[in-house]
Amino acid sequence: MMAERPALVVRNLEVSFLTVDGEVQAVRDVSFEVGRGEIVGLVGESGSGKSATALAIMGLLPVVSSRVRGSAMVSGVDMLALSPRQLARVRGRDMGMIFQEPMSALDPLFRIGDQIAETVRAHQRVSRRAAAARAVEILGEVGIPDAASRSRAYPHQLSGGMRQRVMIAMALVSEPAVLIADEPTTALDVTVQAQILGLLRRLSRDHGTAVVLITHDLGVVAETCSRIHVMYSGEIVEACGVDEALLAPEHPYTSALIQCIPRAGRHRQPLHSIPRRRGSSPDVRPSGCRFLPRCAHAAEICKAPQPLLDLGDRAVRCVRHDQLALPGAVERVPQ
Amino acid sequence: MSGGGVLRNWLLSDGRSRLAASFLLAVAILAIAAPLVARYSPTAQNAMPFTGISWDHWLGTDDLGRDVWARLVYGARASLLAAFIAVGIAVGIGVPIGLVAGFRGGWVDAVLMRIVDTFLSFPGIILAIAITAVLGSGLMNAMVAVGIVFSPSIARLMRGQVLVTRERGYVEAAVSFGSPSWWIVVRHIVPNAIQPVVIQATFMLGLAVLAEASLSFVGLGVQYPNPSFGVMLRSAAQFTSLNPGGVYPPGLAIALLVLAFNALGDSLRDVLSPATSTRRRIGRRANRRPAPNPEPNGASPRDN
Numbered sequence: 141m142m143a144e145r146p147a148l149v150v151r152n153l154e155v156s157f158l159t160v161d162g163e164v165q166a167v168r169d170v171s172f173e174v175g176r177g178e179i180v181g182l183v184g185e186s187g188s189g190k191s192a193t194a195l196a197i198m199g200l201l202p203v204v205s206s207r208v209r210g211s212a213m214v215s216g217v218d219m220l221a222l223s224p225r226q227l228a229r230v231r232g233r234d235m236g237m238i239f240q241e242p243m244s245a246l247d248p249l250f251r252i253g254d255q256i257a258e259t260v261r262a263h264q265r266v267s268r269r270a271a272a273a274r275a276v277e278i279l280g281e282v283g284i285p286d287a288a289s290r291s292r293a294y295p296h297q298l299s300g301g302m303r304q305r306v307m308i309a310m311a312l313v314s315e316p317a318v319l320i321a322d323e324p325t326t327a328l329d330v331t332v333q334a335q336i337l338g339l340l341r342r343l344s345r346d347h348g349t350a351v352v353l354i355t356h357d358l359g360v361v362a363e364t365c366s367r368i369h370v371m372y373s374g375e376i377v378e379a380c381g382v383d384e385a386l387l388a389p390e391h392p393y394t395s396a397l398i399q400c401i402p403r404a405g406r407h408r409q410p411l412h413s414i415p416r417r418r419g420s421s422p423d424v425r426p427s428g429c430r431f432l433p434r435c436a437h438a439a440e441i442c443k444a445p446q447p448l449l450d451l452g453d454r455a456v457r458c459v460r461h462d463q464l465a466l467p468g469a470v471e472r473v474p475q
Numbered sequence: 476m477s478g479g480g481v482l483r484n485w486l487l488s489d490g491r492s493r494l495a496a497s498f499l500l501a502v503a504i505l506a507i508a509a510p511l512v513a514r515y516s517p518t519a520q521n522a523m524p525f526t527g528i529s530w531d532h533w534l535g536t537d538d539l540g541r542d543v544w545a546r547l548v549y550g551a552r553a554s555l556l557a558a559f560i561a562v563g564i565a566v567g568i569g570v571p572i573g574l575v576a577g578f579r580g581g582w583v584d585a586v587l588m589r590i591v592d593t594f595l596s597f598p599g600i601i602l603a604i605a606i607t608a609v610l611g612s613g614l615m616n617a618m619v620a621v622g623i624v625f626s627p628s629i630a631r632l633m634r635g636q637v638l639v640t641r642e643r644g645y646v647e648a649a650v651s652f653g654s655p656s657w658w659i660v661v662r663h664i665v666p667n668a669i670q671p672v673v674i675q676a677t678f679m680l681g682l683a684v685l686a687e688a689s690l691s692f693v694g695l696g697v698q699y700p701n702p703s704f705g706v707m708l709r710s711a712a713q714f715t716s717l718n719p720g721g722v723y724p725p726g727l728a729i730a731l732l733v734l735a736f737n738a739l740g741d742s743l744r745d746v747l748s749p750a751t752s753t754r755r756r757i758g759r760r761a762n763r764r765p766a767p768n769p770e771p772n773g774a775s776p777r778d779n
Binding site for chain 1: 651
């Protein structure tokens with residue numbers, strides 16, 4: 141394993157929201173770590189708790205209507221124990237975040253160079269001129285051609301891909317140790333998506349930034365990440381290397397997700413989908429395995445609470461994992 | 476910022492706003508240069524009453540033999556000043572209240588908005604009369620009253636805009652980059668929330684002209700012997716049987732001023748709101764040259 145201390149260590153993260161019907165748990169027992177220069181994927185369908193996890197680590201959940209427990213250590217400091225004032229100081233400096241919508245995450249009224257400079261000046265005592273120069277520098281680094289003149293552009297003058305590059309530049313300008321990318325490519329078309337992922341990989345490698353990549357796209361994960369955490373209904377159900385997950389998933393949900401990817405060469409076959417509605421709505425969760433109502437391999441034993449089983453280099457939340465031979469991304473050839 | 480350039484482009488881009496802006500500019504110049512263009516003192520009795528239109532008295536004289544043109548020009552001064560003071564007060568009170576209520580939320584929001592609701596539940600002019608009764612009459616007090624009456628709707632508008640803007644991605648992003656919250660309010664929320672308030676304030680200038688005229692008409696605004704459109708209208712209205720044309724100068728002045736402010740507000744709204752401005756731009760282009768007909772069978776593209 142890693143010799144040095146991981147850049148981000150999340151332990152027993154729990155997030156719940158206060159609603160009129162009482163406290164509703166959105167994330168439970170989430171633990172993971174990300175090393176320097178590593179990209180780790182957080183995968184799951186809508187409502188599985190991916191974004192809640194990210195926002196909790198960033199301290200961006202509304203204080204009045206949510207409860208966060210556990211710890212999230214960034215360079216040895218527990219983000220979840222900080223006061224709002226301390227949090228504002230480390231946000232952007234020690235950890236940055238890229239949002240899903242590059243269209244809405246840039247203020248339409250200000251030039252992009254000024255917005256990046258604003259982030260610089262929030263953390264460093266530098267002159268306006270130096271901040272502006274730094275903005276141009278980072279814009280060049282994220283692959284924006286002619287950065288000096290583009291830094292004077294307004295957001296609406298840029299394409300979606302350019303805007304996401306600007307967002308990445310803003311998030312990375314203070315060289316944070318941890319970068320959380322919440323579906324950074326969902327709003328982009330496929331070719332731009334590949335460019336942005338390549339950019340994230342390069343920046344992560346060059347600056348040693350630990351990246352948490354949140355996505356529902358396994359293709360993105362396969363292309364970018366070294367390890368993957370699959371979330372279902374607020375829990376991590378499988379954690380392992382990307383290749384292991386794709387080739388030999390241990391959890392039925394991971395396997396089902398992989399089967400849902402449409403692929404070429406299957407003529408006139410219906411697209412696969414996971415049966416029944418998502419049983420993960422926090423108020424109607426089964427007491428045992430949360431995937432039970434939709435699982436093709438459910439058995440009596442699954443009705444007992446499921447711990448995350450440590451299998452050495454991977455972990456899975458399924459008691460039947462060693463009895464199942466689940467299909468992965470590569471078809472098993474019958475022998 | 477190229478704010479001046481944007482402003483000029485807007486004013487010149489649209490015939491309606493160009494007309495309204497030039498009219499308002501002309502009125503403003505006349506009002507400022509009143510001592511030079513009036514030819515008479517607005518309060519001096521220097522002729523017989525109701526002389527009618529003549530070279531000596533362009534718009535005739537009123538019931539006390541005062542020159543109507545002079546009173547109109549000085550009255551424009553009072554009316555414009557009154558409008559700007561009232562709207563300035565309304566914005567000065569309403570924007571901070573709406574900002575605090577929208578940004579802080581919770582009980583602060585609830586308390587402020589209930590106060591605002593209370594103000595909104597009175598008919599505006601009645602409330603203004605009540606406030607003037609407390610403050611005493613006079614132009615300044617009347618305008619403070621009108622400003623207070625107008626401020627709740629500005630506060631409402633601003634609060635709604637802040638609520639929307641607060642949830643915008645760039646605000647969340649700014650938080651995630653560690654910008655302090657006062658900075659986020661000043662830099663991101665206010666500039667993005669203020670646009671509709673600017674538009675509303677432009678409309679309000681017209682309403683304030685009306686309000687000033689109304690209050691002066693009932694004797695609570697500009698005081699004897701000073702002129703304003705409302706004062707002039709009242710004295711002219713008393714003598715309609717002797718001088719039926721007397722109501723036209725102040726009446727038309729009020730109507731045109733309100734119309735000009737409304738046209739300006741309308742055009743400002745079209746320019747600032749993306750949906751309508753696109754439609755207008757397309758409409759204008761279509762007017763300039765007929766669009767090539769894409770339908771080979773001759774189906775008309777003229778569906779609005």
